[in-house]
Amino acid sequence: MVEEPFQSKDPDLIRAEDKLAKKLHKNCNPAGKELNLKKSAKIFYKMGLLYKKRSPDKISLLRSAALFNAAILRNPEKHYYKHDLKHLCQKVLKLAKAQNLDANLQQISNEIAELAQQMRVETRSQLSELKNIPYDVTEEECKEIERKKITDVKRIQDMVSNKYTELMKHISVKCLEVMGPSPCQFAVVGMGSLARREITPYSDFEHIMLLEEGVQYKSNYGDVLHYFRWFSVLFQIIIINLKETIIPSMAIPTLNDVTKENGDWFFDAFTPRGISFDGLMPYACKFPLGRSEKTKNKPWTNELIQPVSRMLKYLDSDVDLKNGYHIGDIVTRTCFVFGNLKLYQQFAGKVSEKLHDSNAFNHTLLIKQLNEDLKKFDAFDSLYGLFVASKFNVKRVLYRSTSLFIAALGRIHKIDETSSFAIIKKLNDLKIIDDKTAHMFSYATAVSCQVRLSVYMKQNSQDDYVGEEELYLVFQNNIYNEVISTAGEKSVVDYFIIAYNLQNAIRSMNWHRNEPLRIIFRPSTKFLMLHLLRLFDRIITEWEGSLKKKAFHPLDEEDLYIRYYVANAYCEKRKYYKSLLMLDALEKEEKVCDLSIFAEIKTDKTWCMLSVGRFQEALLYAQESKEKILALNIPQSAKYYRLSRLCHMRGTCKTMLLQFDEGISEFEESEKHLNDIDEWPRKSLRRAHCFRNIAFCHYRLSDYDKALLTIHISLEICEKQRLPVHDKCECYHLIGLSYYEKANYKKALTYFEIELTKRMAFVTEETQDSDEYIRLVKRNIQFCKIKLEVNPKKEQIF
Numbered sequence: 001m002v003e004e005p006f007q008s009k010d011p012d013l014i015r016a017e018d019k020l021a022k023k024l025h026k027n028c029n030p031a032g033k034e035l036n037l038k039k040s041a042k043i044f045y046k047m048g049l050l051y052k053k054r055s056p057d058k059i060s061l062l063r064s065a066a067l068f069n070a071a072i073l074r075n076p077e078k079h080y081y082k083h084d085l086k087h088l089c090q091k092v093l094k095l096a097k098a099q100n101l102d103a104n105l106q107q108i109s110n111e112i113a114e115l116a117q118q119m120r121v122e123t124r125s126q127l128s129e130l131k132n133i134p135y136d137v138t139e140e141e142c143k144e145i146e147r148k149k150i151t152d153v154k155r156i157q158d159m160v161s162n163k164y165t166e167l168m169k170h171i172s173v174k175c176l177e178v179m180g181p182s183p184c185q186f187a188v189v190g191m192g193s194l195a196r197r198e199i200t201p202y203s204d205f206e207h208i209m210l211l212e213e214g215v216q217y218k219s220n221y222g223d224v225l226h227y228f229r230w231f232s233v234l235f236q237i238i239i240i241n242l243k244e245t246i247i248p249s250m251a252i253p254t255l256n257d258v259t260k261e262n263g264d265w266f267f268d269a270f271t272p273r274g275i276s277f278d279g280l281m282p283y284a285c286k287f288p289l290g291r292s293e294k295t296k297n298k299p300w301t302n303e304l305i306q307p308v309s310r311m312l313k314y315l316d317s318d319v320d321l322k323n324g325y326h327i328g329d330i331v332t333r334t335c336f337v338f339g340n341l342k343l344y345q346q347f348a349g350k351v352s353e354k355l356h357d358s359n360a361f362n363h364t365l366l367i368k369q370l371n372e373d374l375k376k377f378d379a380f381d382s383l384y385g386l387f388v389a390s391k392f393n394v395k396r397v398l399y400r401s402t403s404l405f406i407a408a409l410g411r412i413h414k415i416d417e418t419s420s421f422a423i424i425k426k427l428n429d430l431k432i433i434d435d436k437t438a439h440m441f442s443y444a445t446a447v448s449c450q451v452r453l454s455v456y457m458k459q460n461s462q463d464d465y466v467g468e469e470e471l472y473l474v475f476q477n478n479i480y481n482e483v484i485s486t487a488g489e490k491s492v493v494d495y496f497i498i499a500y501n502l503q504n505a506i507r508s509m510n511w512h513r514n515e516p517l518r519i520i521f522r523p524s525t526k527f528l529m530l531h532l533l534r535l536f537d538r539i540i541t542e543w544e545g546s547l548k549k550k551a552f553h554p555l556d557e558e559d560l561y562i563r564y565y566v567a568n569a570y571c572e573k574r575k576y577y578k579s580l581l582m583l584d585a586l587e588k589e590e591k592v593c594d595l596s597i598f599a600e601i602k603t604d605k606t607w608c609m610l611s612v613g614r615f616q617e618a619l620l621y622a623q624e625s626k627e628k629i630l631a632l633n634i635p636q637s638a639k640y641y642r643l644s645r646l647c648h649m650r651g652t653c654k655t656m657l658l659q660f661d662e663g664i665s666e667f668e669e670s671e672k673h674l675n676d677i678d679e680w681p682r683k684s685l686r687r688a689h690c691f692r693n694i695a696f697c698h699y700r701l702s703d704y705d706k707a708l709l710t711i712h713i714s715l716e717i718c719e720k721q722r723l724p725v726h727d728k729c730e731c732y733h734l735i736g737l738s739y740y741e742k743a744n745y746k747k748a749l750t751y752f753e754i755e756l757t758k759r760m761a762f763v764t765e766e767t768q769d770s771d772e773y774i775r776l777v778k779r780n781i782q783f784c785k786i787k788l789e790v791n792p793k794k795e796q797i798f
Contacts, residue, residue: 013050020047022255023252024266032267034074040270041075044068047086047252052088058233059280059292064088065240066250073243073271085241092237096230099180105234108174109241112167114244114277119163120201124457126156130450132488146443149491153446154421156453159634161197165190165651166335168205172338175234182231183224185212187339187347191286195335197419198403200453201464202274206286207337208304208311210347216307228305232288234278241343245272251280271731273462308347315354330410333418357415363412367511370408374507375403379499383532384638392483394455395464398492399448401499405506406441412511416788420445433517444498447491460479482534489535543569560589564597568604576608583608592667597631599628604640606649615653620758622650637677644686660697667693675788684721688714692727695734703739725762729755729773735779740787749784752777 009468024043027035034040039171048067054060063771075081089105130152133145167266172188192206193199209232215224239245246268248256257263258281278286285291290303304311332351382397392398403420410423413432414746417423421442428438456462466482484492505519531540543566567582583605609618627643651666671690695711698704715731718722736751756777760768768774 010053013053017047017050020050024255028266030552032265033269036102037074037270041071041073041078041081044074044247045071045078045081048088048509049084051157052084052091055091058229058289061088061092061095062236062240062280063234063250063252063508065237066245066247067252069240069245070247070268070271078308087474089237089241092230092233093178094181094582097226098178098230098234098235100178103178105178105238106241108171109238111169111239113166113242113273115163115170116201119160119167120797123156123160123201123453126152126159127450127454127457130487134488135490139574143439146439149450150382150421150439150442150446157197157199157282157419157449160201161194161199164194164199164201164203165335168194168207169338173236174238175231178229179235183227185227185340185343186210187341187344188337189347190337191331191333192540194337195333196403196407196420197335200456200462201273202244202456202460203280204523206278207288208286208306208331208334210311210339210343211289211307212340212343213308213346216310225305230291232305236287236289239275239277242275244272245276246271246273249276249279250661256281256782261352262278271458308343308350311347312350312354315351323673333407335418339564351417353412355416363511366411370405370412370506370556373404373408374503377404379496379503379530380519383496383529392466392480393464394452394466394483398483398495399452402441402444402448402495402502405502406445406502409506409517427517431516435517437517437519440498441502442500444495447495448486451483451486451492451495455483458486480535484566489538493526493529493533493535493538494748496533497525500525500529507690519630522558524558524565527565530567531565536572536573539565539569540573560586561597564601571604571608574611576611579604580608580612595628596632596634599642601623602628603646606646610653613656615656619650622646622653640673640676641714644670644677647673648690648693651690655693655697655700658700660700661662664694664697667691667697677748684717685723685727686722688717688721688727691717692730692734695738697736699734699741702741704742708735711738725758729758731775732758733780740784741778743787745784745787749781749788752781752784756781768797 020243021044024034024040027039027043027444029035035183040293045065047072048064051060051067052062065085065088066412068081068088071078071081072085086106090101093101093103093105130149131145132736133142137145148227149788168188168190176182187210189208189210190206194207209228211224211228215221218224219391235252247612248264248266248268251257253263253765255266263417288305290305292303302314306314306316311331333349334344334348334544377396377400379401382401406420406423409427409432410414410417413427413430414670415423415426415430417426424433424438424441426446427433427441428435433441455464455466470620480492484656487495501521505517509515510519515546527539527542530536530542563582563586567579567586569581570576570582583601586601587605602621606618606625607620608613609621626643629639632639647670651663651670653667654660654663667690671687671694674687674690677683689716691710695714696705698707698710711731711734715728716733718728732751732755736748736755739745739748739751756774758776759777763771763774
């Protein structure tokens with residue numbers, strides 16, 4: 001019996017909410033981020049009042065609480081915001097028929113906030129004691145340090161999991177005190193990262209509510225459900241009052257409706273992402289009230305307040321997958337938080353029985369889900385994708401690329417343990433993995449947990465992304481640097497080597513045979529990971545060190561791959577002649593190189609030739625590379641990226657050879673390929689460069705009107721996408737030159753002066769005279785003034 005959601009048909013409430021949403025939209029930038037926090041606070045407050053009027057609907061009351069808290073967080077000086085939140089809490093207590101109507105839910109939240117802060121302080125302290133592993137240690141010393149890290153990280157995760165469980169237990173106790181004695185035995189049961197004992201001090205709380213078996217047949221079952229539904233509402237309002245619940249997680253239809261095109265537009269960049277309950281989005285809802293709102297594509301509901309037998313039905317895989325969860329995320333991997341321990345043990349025992357029952361265990365569907373995860377969280381594809389990204393999703397790229405698959409191995413082999421560390425130990429005990437593999441998997445788990453914890457603690461938020469907001473900083477800093485700094489370069493590289501090998505081993509498994517997992521180590525994998533992590537100095541160091549030890553042999557298949565990564569590293573570090581020597585040698589081994597690597601060899605040779613001024617040869621190699629790329633069976637976005645890069649290099653060669661018409665054609669084709677790439681943060685910068693280069697070609701062809709038209713497109717992209725100031729200055733410079741040639745000296749002077757102002761902001765008084773760009777623009781300003789007879793003293797021109 002699922003409680004029907006409240007559907008407001010009051011046209012006045014609907015119109016009022018739409019009006020407020022439009023006001024909020026005007027107060028946000030194109031990315032949905034707020035411009036004026038106090039204006040947003042007022043809008044959220046008024047929205048909170050509207051949702052409060054939709055009482056007694058529980059979801060509406062939760063949204064009202066979240067909106068009031070958002071208003072208070074943005075403008076704490078408005079005392080009536082706090083007053084209305086207090087009134088809302090009192091209203092909920094009356095609707096819940098709570099025993100203690102005078103309970104202060106906000107005060108309970110304050111107590112929880114203090115305990116949460118203590119947990120975070122302790123976590124930071126223990127993380128700071130972890131040591132990074134240097135490269136210059138012996139293999140045995142390295143293994144000893146790795147074993148210590150495994151022990152230390154596991155200890156930290158156990159501490160956080162225990163303290164987080166105590167927090168949720170504390171809230172449960174308070175809710176019980178407020179609501180009065182429960183009408184039946186129950187248990188609050190944790191899921192997700194808490195059950196895996198990999199929770200963080202900023203994680204959301206995924207949980208269900210178990211009721212004693214048989215209560216569903218009693219005449220007062222409706223009253224029982226009333227009690228626990230409102231128990232859950234009180235629990236969630238106490239969490240919401242921590243002010244760490246972001247507005248998008250409330251799935252407010254006018255702000256964040258994921259079921260509508262452009263409906264999910266608001267981005268809450270201000271609220272810290274911390275302790276909250278699982279969101280109300282259709283693909284989430286892993287909390288007791290469950291999924292209470294139907295959508296067009298998923299017109300069903302579920303509730304996670306159930307007696308044992310009915311909760312076990314959620315093991316039915318069809319129900320599980322329809323709701324967008326992984327098979328283990330609802331009820332198969334759980335932990336006890338509060339209530340009747342025996343009731344939880346009864347439930348956990350039956351779950352284990354069902355999972356061990358061959359007739360009930362859906363092995364085929366589990367393998368299907370595993371294969372889908374291998375595609376979605378592929379370690380190689382994730383790292384390769386970061387070549388064209390400005391931010392690094394720690395949870396997706398680093399944490400899930402091992403934890404998901406270790407958990408999957410546990411489910412396939414019917415292991416009851418829930419934590420990654422415990423599953424690995426059991427796999428080792430069952431001889432499914434050997435001691436060496438068990439150590440590697442445990443170490444990878446430790447590194448991923450350390451990085452994830454460290455990133456969250458540094459950002460004071462459950463923010464999975466590290467990187468740069470300003471796109472130009474992406475080119476100055478390796479986006480992996482922040483991740484590497486948390487656990488050390490060697491550990492992060494080793495993690496991805498293990499993740500890559502783990503996933504490949506799973507792909508090659510024959511699941512119809514009960515055989516051990518075989519990890520195959522290839523020497524080239526280390527260089528591949530260093531290449532994907534853009535650690536080019538380390539590639540060169542490893543290579544030159546191996547030459548001294550004579551660790552590689554010519555014509556070895558593995559050696560060919562390694563040599564390509566080294567040649568590419570030399571190219572990236574602008575050691576073009578060293579790179580060309582290696583690329584020339586590799587080019588002779590076409591028969592043993594796969595097509596993808598051979599295409600990269602041709603592309604790198606194109607770049608090297610271009611960089612050393614051998615433009616005709618660069619054009620030849622670019623054409624050969626294009627043919628190879630077109631023959632590749634790779635994702636279209638990757639193909640378009642490579643083709644765009646090649647066309648841009650060809651355009652540069654044509655420009656340097658004064659073949660401007662052909663240069664224009666190449667840059668236009670490069671821009672066309674860029675438009676075919678879907679989501680790529682750097683696409684705007686590359687497009688701006690294409691249009692600027694096209695404009696330059698028009699300028700050199702003396703077609704100044706076309707030059708101005710095109711360079712303004714480049715400038716518009718730069719301004720709209722907040723691209724580097726240097727790129728904007730290049731646009732101002734070319735606009736100034738074009739107007740100068742059109743004899744419009746006044747406009748030329750204006751743009752040169754804008755350029756000078758922008759450039760002067762980035763140099764000191766001591767260095768401005770030696771800066772070639774500033775000297776050039778000053779000279780151009782002087783020319784304009786001479787033409788305008790503002791300063792006719794030609795002798796001052798330099």
